[in-house]
Amino acid sequence: MSQDSTLLSATLTSASFLVLLQLFSRLFTFILNQALVRLVSPQVFGTAAIQFELLLSTILFLSREGIRNALLRAPTSTKDSGKKDDGESAGAGALVTNISLLPVLLGIPTSILATLVYLRTASASTTSQPHFHLAVAIYALAAFCELLSEPLYIRAQNELRFDVRVRAEGAAVALKTVVAFAVLVALPAEWALVAFALGQAAYGLTTLVSFLRAYRGRSLFWPRKVETRVHGNTKAMYFDPALLHLSAEMTAQSVVKHFLTEGDKFLVSRLSPLADQGGYAIASNYGSLVARILFQPIEETARVFFSKTLSSASANSRDALQMASTILLALLLLFTHLLLLLVTFAPPYLSLGVSLLLPPRYLNTSAPAILQTYIYYIPAMAFNGVLEAFFASVAAPSDLRVQSRWMVAFSMGFVAAAVAAARGLGMGDSGLVWANVINLLLRASYAWRFVLRFFRERNAGEMVSWRKAAPPMPVLVAFAMSALVTRWSQAMYRDVPLRLNAQLGHVGIGMMCLIGCLATCIVFERTTFRHMYTVLRRR
Template sequence: MSMKTNEKHHGDGQPPSLAAASLASASSLVLLQLFSRVFTFVLNQALVRLVTPQVFGTASIQFELLLSTILFLSREGVRNALLRNSTQSSTKPKETNLADNVALLPVLLGIPVTVTTAYIYLYSSSAATSSQAHFHLSAVIYALAAFCELLSEPLYIKAQNELRFDIRVKTEGTAVLMKTVITFLALVLTSAEWALVAFAAGQAAYGLTMLGGFLKAYRFKADYIPKKVSVKIHDNTEIQYFDTELLNLSAAMTVQSVVKHFLTEGDKFLVSRLSPLADQGGYAVASNYGSLIARIIFQPIEETSRLFFSKTLSATASNSQESLQIVSNVLMVLLLLFTHLFLILVTFAPPYLSLALNLVLPPRYLQTSAPAILRTYVYYIPTMAFNGILEAFFTSAATPKDLRVQSHWLLLFSLSFVGTAVLLARGLGLGDTGLVWANVGNLWLRAFYAWTFARQFFKERGAGELVRWRKAVPPFKVLVVFAASAAVTRLSEITIGSGPLTLRGQALHVFVGAGCVLGCVAACFVCERKTFQQVISILRRR
């Protein structure tokens, strides 16, 4: 497999279409996530009515955790390292082959990781979980589905480095469609006894479709055997299989991913061990609904930003003032946008969440932990956004030494997360919501660490003034308007809640909220018009 690209380069070493391609990627991935998440949301609305909370919790918490663990540990480090690969533009076959061999590591790592992870999960499952019908068969199918997806990883990396985002959008869109249709049909056409197998069949369809889609895009030209490369070192010819620099960076990122995965999925780890199956189902429903915004918007932005930062900072002139200016502009604009999102959620979500929950949650889930968890997601969602973009920059700019230092801090953060989670969930009696609050604190710690790194990164290159927290905060007048809107909407909620709940009262409450939203938008437009004009100007120039 070759990772060459036909793009021509500017004198500064950057592809002229990199920013444009990144923006196209962001919009395409947002549309992909919008399609897949809306489609999945509609399916989940049907699934939560077809299966019990116990089955939904097992599939959406435990099996998804098994799947993500296999994928994350096998591919995350290699994927991030290869985004910074400068040999994608190389015309030397030897350099290309060494980099391509590194792209095969997720498949090679995937075999032992899949077997070990599946064995540990099956061995450690509780009696209540493993006693469900066809549990072991379903878990094995999930593990095999994960490995099928790993088989497509070398081609995925090839498409990313060639900036062929259309392949991913088309393939993932088809895979999501196949997964949802197969899961729904299997649940409808079979008895309740086969519910877990239905979820597993849907995941298997996703993995096979991903593999088939990438193979078809590259005309089934996939070689999973590493190539020998003869390299001359001090007049001696040696046989190598991997690019040493990329291999070391991949190893550092893979080791770090173990701790990072636990921090990212720590709430699911604890929920799967501490909570009854019914509450796991409620947690899964709340997580699916609460993270819709994160998955539709934040995930594509994070992935695209990581690609953009990696390619820009790995260019030959990565220390030039122009490159630093471009990267800092993108970083600070995204942080400013996420600050606005935080203000919108904190201002409007709490007073209107009760109305929304009665519309989207089935009655049986109103008695689980789902409503309380969704209330905490008001603060969890923007925290994920801030952490995601800051860690995307860290991953793109960090050296292996920086990664090792961060791993030590992540280990400390993980220990504090576990202690805080147990204290909040059990000691203070907050239950599953305590796990989410612990995750919020953990993500803020990680975000602060990445922000400190970014500040130091620019300061060392004589551009410390480009990254300041004031650039990520709206003007004071905008903050005042949001604060006033928060007071008005909460007063409206209290007024409506003091008497019998009527349709007219609910409509008036929504009308008040709509008016406040318009007021906040108007304040942003008036007070921040120049800022957004500058952003549009930057994007048009690039």
């Protein structure tokens, strides 16, 4: 098999593994969350799921995200070379290993600083909860424990050993939810925050132990000097200069990107009471369930694939460009169909779904209104994720600096729009999500312009266009007709109780419309699907 074929095969295997991992972990978490939200108050759930998770993601994202993305461009190692001892590794591999240790070193000051800032800025109603400071300390330690596994995570990614990550994260998610649930059941309600913190600590420890077991404990935590030959001369260095520079650029950009990604949680934690934070958290968990199961693995594997396929050595190869454009357009076409499905079928059936899923005490929070906005937030997240994955895979440091300046502008616009929507227009927490939708679409548009320029500069502009990512007209008509029929059905059942047995006719109409839309897609898009399947199979 050629190198491109091997890479695509490994990437598709990675996508399958990660989708299965996300399916298992999210459904497992979803089932236990259904029990957890009935054991704790919205105030406790909001603190743990919004504020503590924001602290955790801040530590992890700022410490590792830029370095992760930069090191995806490092040469791919084989499994055999991955089994060698670090002392026997080639010089280039050792320089990459040294950079992979930086998240551990950055994690120490980041954990301390982020924790101190959070404790200083948390509201009195938050800090007055029982055992609050103990829970915060456990979360910070859990974050650093997870960072200790980062060098081995990066090593597994570059060796395309995705099974290692799947086993580690699958076990970690299971233990996290079981530990949190067990502590909540065993201890009094005042220990609820500590229960969530212990669950996160179990996640971090399990991840670290799993990676250490996979590599038999062979991990370094401090960079070592490496001798390399440059133009016939031996030179001692710690880091590969190009990769280190790229890591620094991406890490600097991650500060702005993190705020844009988690900006809604920042604002919710500052603008909303604790009960509404709990409603926002449960709506976010339910609303993004499909996104996390499907889109997160696709985004991560797309970043790996584009980074390896369009490396500097092969970026001008016609075959590499054709393969990259085919994969990119296939993903965009998939997300376009998702947008059509959500916009057509979600609004008429959301009220029934909310009444069945949400505990009664959450129906009076902001959760129902927020779930309505996720109909549009999920597709925006999908489009932005894959387009920014392409950008991060091939952008030069100069491109990253320009994007960072635009992201600063986007973040300022996001804050203004979010505050105006939440306060000025009276939209509450759902206004924050609408502001995020606009922010994601702007970022996706910027990345799409970069995609077009990237292919044009390589005389391959004809390979990418929005028309190739849009369904044919008969499919659009089928979805439009289904939208009219399901909304007519919703109006007919408006005064019927929101119970499944009472709404069976409405649900049946929706199922028939869905089958009709899927059949139309099969009939009018079978040539497109067959072409994509042939390209992938040939590779």
